[in-house]
Amino acid sequence: xxxxxxxxxxxxxxxxxxxxxxxxxxxxxxxxxxxxxxxxxxxxxxxxxxxxxxxxxxxxxxxxxxxxxxxxxxxxxxxxxxxxxxxxxxxxxxxxxxxxxxxxxxxxxxxxxxxxxxxxxxxxxxxxxxxxxxxxxxxxxxxxxxxxxxxxxxxxxxxxxxxxxxxxxxxxxxxxxxxxxxxxxxxxxxxxxxxxxxxxxxxxxxxxxxxxxxxxxxxxxxxxxxxxxxxxxxxxxxxxxxxxxxxxxxxxxxxxxxxxxxxxxxxxxxxxxxxxxxxxxxxxxx
Ligand SMILES: C[S@@+](CC[C@H](N)C(=O)[O-])C[C@H]1O[C@@H](n2cnc3c(N)ncnc32)[C@H](O)[C@@H]1O
Numbered sequence: 001x002x003x004x005x006x007x008x009x010x011x012x013x014x015x016x017x018x019x020x021x022x023x024x025x026x027x028x029x030x031x032x033x034x035x036x037x038x039x040x041x042x043x044x045x046x047x048x049x050x051x052x053x054x055x056x057x058x059x060x061x062x063x064x065x066x067x068x069x070x071x072x073x074x075x076x077x078x079x080x081x082x083x084x085x086x087x088x089x090x091x092x093x094x095x096x097x098x099x100x101x102x103x104x105x106x107x108x109x110x111x112x113x114x115x116x117x118x119x120x121x122x123x124x125x126x127x128x129x130x131x132x133x134x135x136x137x138x139x140x141x142x143x144x145x146x147x148x149x150x151x152x153x154x155x156x157x158x159x160x161x162x163x164x165x166x167x168x169x170x171x172x173x174x175x176x177x178x179x180x181x182x183x184x185x186x187x188x189x190x191x192x193x194x195x196x197x198x199x200x201x202x203x204x205x206x207x208x209x210x211x212x213x214x215x216x217x218x219x220x221x222x223x224x225x226x227x228x229x230x231x232x233x234x235x236x237x238x239x240x241x242x243x244x245x246x247x248x249x250x251x252x253x254x255x256x257x258x259x260x261x262x263x264x265x266x267x268x269x270x271x272x273x274x275x276x277x278x279x280x281x282x283x284x285x286x
Contacts, residue, residue: 086146092154096122
């Protein structure tokens with residue numbers, strides 16, 4: 001989810017300049033979409049618990065192109081400075097950009113993700129170390145890793161029990177004193193910067209993003225609609241649970257994780273947007 005990875009990032013300035021103007025076919029499709037949206041209403045509160053099975057498909061890399069290899073390389077510098085070493089697990093590794101950056105520095109991590117499309121898009125060198133699995137059921141023995149990474153809001157996708165389960169799984173596969181990095185959205189910044197609707201061009205796609213808060217402000221819901229030049233349209237939802245520091249730390253304690261450090265940003269070179277983040281370094285109790 002994700003601001004949301006920064007995924008549902010607070011977008012302070014909606015981008016819709018002339019250089020990003022949709023093509024005529026896209027423009028017409030966009031207008032049709034707006035009409036449908038206005039008249040019948042996009043179903044904004046449909047609760048689709050398994051949204052993550054469709055949201056990370058073929059369009060993801062185009063839409064989040066700014067979440068780049070260069071950004072991953074800069075973040076990996078920080079990750080290593082923060083003491084991560086040895087055998088690492090990237091939880092929700094996507095197309096493996098952090099794994100490739102780690103490998104370039106001589107650290108050979110394993111990646112786990114559910115998305116076939118993203119795993120297939122990973123660089124050749126990291127593919128042998130990718131595993132397709134659900135974050136709530138990791139196919140690894142207890143205490144297999146020195147460290148685990150959950151980057152770009154890859155935590156907060158399930159209901160409360162599911163998120164607890166995912167955190168418990170992350171702790172279970174860590175060796176005693178192993179570290180977990182959780183890179184989460186900053187709830188206050190997301191709420192304050194939430195733009196209800198924006199349009200932009202991403203590669204060949206015209207993109208409409210509609211955002212709202214649900215569950216008393218604890219959940220950010222983003223309805224994404226992409227329109228191809230041909231007018232073909234796809235739509236899906238992204239949902240990200242916003243964790244307040246205290247709730248997260250209570251959950252972590254139940255999983256045997258204590259705080260080693262907290263960072264509030266990746267620093268100037270580590271993030272393509274200067275959004276405040278909630279970056280936790282947690283340590284598995286011995
Ligand atoms: C926002 S992306 C971040 C990807 C990657 N960490 C990065 O920074 O590029 C979240 C990732 O979590 C994965 N994911 C979502 N739900 C999952 C699940 N239930 N089990 C495993 N991976 C999941 C998605 O497929 C996606 O690759």
